[in-house]
Amino acid sequence: MFDVTQNPFVYGEVVPAAAFVDRVAELERLVGDLAAAQKVFLISPRRYGKSSLIRRALAVMTRRGALTVEVTVSSFSSYVAFLEGYARALVAAEATGGRARTWLREVIGSARAEVRYAPGESGPGAVFVSFPGVRSDRDISRLAVDVFALPGRLAEARRRKVVVALDEFQAIGGFNGGSVEHAMRAAVQHQRDVGYVFAGSEPSLMERMLGPKRPFYKAGPVMRLEKIPADEFVAFIDARFARSGMRPEPGLGAAIVELAGNLPYDVQRLAHETWDEVRGRGRRRAALDDLHQALKRLLTEQQMMFEAVWQRLTLAQRAVLRAVVLEDDGGLLSADVRTRHRLGGPSTVQAALAALVRGDLIARDADRYTVVDSLLREWVARRTF
Numbered sequence: 120m121f122d123v124t125q126n127p128f129v130y131g132e133v134v135p136a137a138a139f140v141d142r143v144a145e146l147e148r149l150v151g152d153l154a155a156a157q158k159v160f161l162i163s164p165r166r167y168g169k170s171s172l173i174r175r176a177l178a179v180m181t182r183r184g185a186l187t188v189e190v191t192v193s194s195f196s197s198y199v200a201f202l203e204g205y206a207r208a209l210v211a212a213e214a215t216g217g218r219a220r221t222w223l224r225e226v227i228g229s230a231r232a233e234v235r236y237a238p239g240e241s242g243p244g245a246v247f248v249s250f251p252g253v254r255s256d257r258d259i260s261r262l263a264v265d266v267f268a269l270p271g272r273l274a275e276a277r278r279r280k281v282v283v284a285l286d287e288f289q290a291i292g293g294f295n296g297g298s299v300e301h302a303m304r305a306a307v308q309h310q311r312d313v314g315y316v317f318a319g320s321e322p323s324l325m326e327r328m329l330g331p332k333r334p335f336y337k338a339g340p341v342m343r344l345e346k347i348p349a350d351e352f353v354a355f356i357d358a359r360f361a362r363s364g365m366r367p368e369p370g371l372g373a374a375i376v377e378l379a380g381n382l383p384y385d386v387q388r389l390a391h392e393t394w395d396e397v398r399g400r401g402r403r404r405a406a407l408d409d410l411h412q413a414l415k416r417l418l419t420e421q422q423m424m425f426e427a428v429w430q431r432l433t434l435a436q437r438a439v440l441r442a443v444v445l446e447d448d449g450g451l452l453s454a455d456v457r458t459r460h461r462l463g464g465p466s467t468v469q470a471a472l473a474a475l476v477r478g479d480l481i482a483r484d485a486d487r488y489t490v491v492d493s494l495l496r497e498w499v500a501r502r503t504f
C-alpha cells in the first residue's frame with residue numbers, strides 16, 4: 120500500500136519498530152544477558168542507537184513477563200532528584216496509588232518518603248516520590264542504599280524478573296563521584312533476579328568507570344555498539360522510499376548514508392528531510408537533487424547554531440577543524456598538512472584536537488578523526504575559510 124502521508128524516517132527520538140534497522144545480533148545478546156540477570160554495560164558515542172536498542176530489549180522482556188524500568192540518569196539536576204526519580208519509576212512499576220505508598224514505606228527505612236498520586240485524566244495516573252527530609256551527605260548515602268535495593272525487593276515482592284535500564288549512566292559521576300558507583304555496585308551484585316543495562320554516551324568516561332580500580336570493574340558484560348552496516352542502512356532507505364510510494368533514484372540511499380557519515384541519527388535525519396522535500400514538491404520520484412535541497416535547507420536552519428559553535432573555538436581549533444573536514448587521509452600531524460592549513464606545530468595541533476574531542480565536535484574513528492555531526496562538517500566545508 121502506498122502511504123504518502125506519513126514520513127517513514129524518524130530521528131531525534133527512540134526509533135519505533137517500523138524504522139528500526141538491523142541490530143539483530145545486538146538485540147539477541149542484550150535480551151539474553153538481561154534475561155540471565157546480568158549487569159550489562161552498553162557503550163557508544165551519542166546518537167548511535169543505544170536508547171532505541173534498549174527500548175526494543177525492554178519490550179521483549181516485558182512480553183516475557185518481566186517488570187521493566189527505564190531512567191535517564193542525565194536528566195536529573197542533583198543526586199537526590201535522581202534517587203527520587205529512580206524510586207518513582209520503580210514504584211510505578213510496582214503498583215499505583217495507595218499500594219505504592221505502603222510498599223515504599225516498608226522498604227525505605229532511612230527516610231520518610233512522600234508519595235503523591237495524581238490520577239490521570241484518562242488512563243493511569245502518575246506517581247510522585249520525594250524525600251523532603253534528606254539533607255546531609257550521610258542522609259543521602261543511606262537513602263541511596265535503600266533506593267538501590269528497591270529493584271531486588273520488587274522482584275521478590277512480585278515474584279517476577281525485573282529489568283532496569285539506566286540510560287546516560289556516565290552522568291552518575293557528576294552526583295557524588297565514587298560513592299554512587301560504589302553503592303550501586305554493592306547493591307546490584309546481590310540482585311539475582313534483576314538484569315541491568317547501564318548505557319553510556321561518553322565512551323572514554325565509561326571505559327574509565329570499568330577500569331581495574333573502580334567499583335564496576337568486571338561487574339558484567341560490556342557491549343560496544345558500532346554503526347549499523349552501511350549496506351543494510353542503504354537497503355532500508357531505498358525500500359522505505361519505495362514503500363511510501365516514492366521511486367528512489369538509483370544511488371539515493373547510498374548517497375544519504377555516505378553524506379551522513381553512516382551515523383544512525385544523521386542518516387535518518389537526511390532521509391526524513393529528503394522525503395519531506397519530495398513530498399513538498401508533490402512528486403513521486405526521489406532524486407539526488409532532493410537530497411541536496413534538503414541538505415541546503417538543513418544547513419540554513421542550523422546556521423545560527425553552527426556560527427555559535429564556531430565562535431567559541433580558538434583560531435587554532437578552527438584551523439584544525441577545517442583540516443579534519445578537508446583532509447581525507449587523516450595525517451593531520453604531517454608537516455605537509457600542517458603547512459597547507461597553517462596549523463602550527465604538532466603540539467598545537469594535538470592540543471586543538473584534544474579540545475575538539477572534549478567538546479564532542481570530532482571523534483576518533485579507527486585511526487582518524489571525523490566530525491561527529493555531518494551537517495556541521497558540510498557547514499564548515501562550505502561556509503568557513
Ligand SMILES: Nc1ncnc2c1ncn2[C@@H]1O[C@H](COP(=O)(O)OP(=O)(O)O)[C@@H](O)[C@H]1O
Nearest residue numbers: 130131132140166167168169170171383384387
Ligand atoms: N536501529 C536503528 N535503526 C534505524 N535508526 C536508528 C537505529 N538506532 C538509532 N537510530 C537513529 O538514531 C537516532 C538516535 O538513536 P538513539 O537510540 O536515541 O541513540 P543514543 O541513545 O545512542 O544516543 C534515532 O532517533 C534514529 O533516528
Ligand SMILES: [Mg+2]
Nearest residue numbers: 169170171286
Ligand atoms: Mg540515548
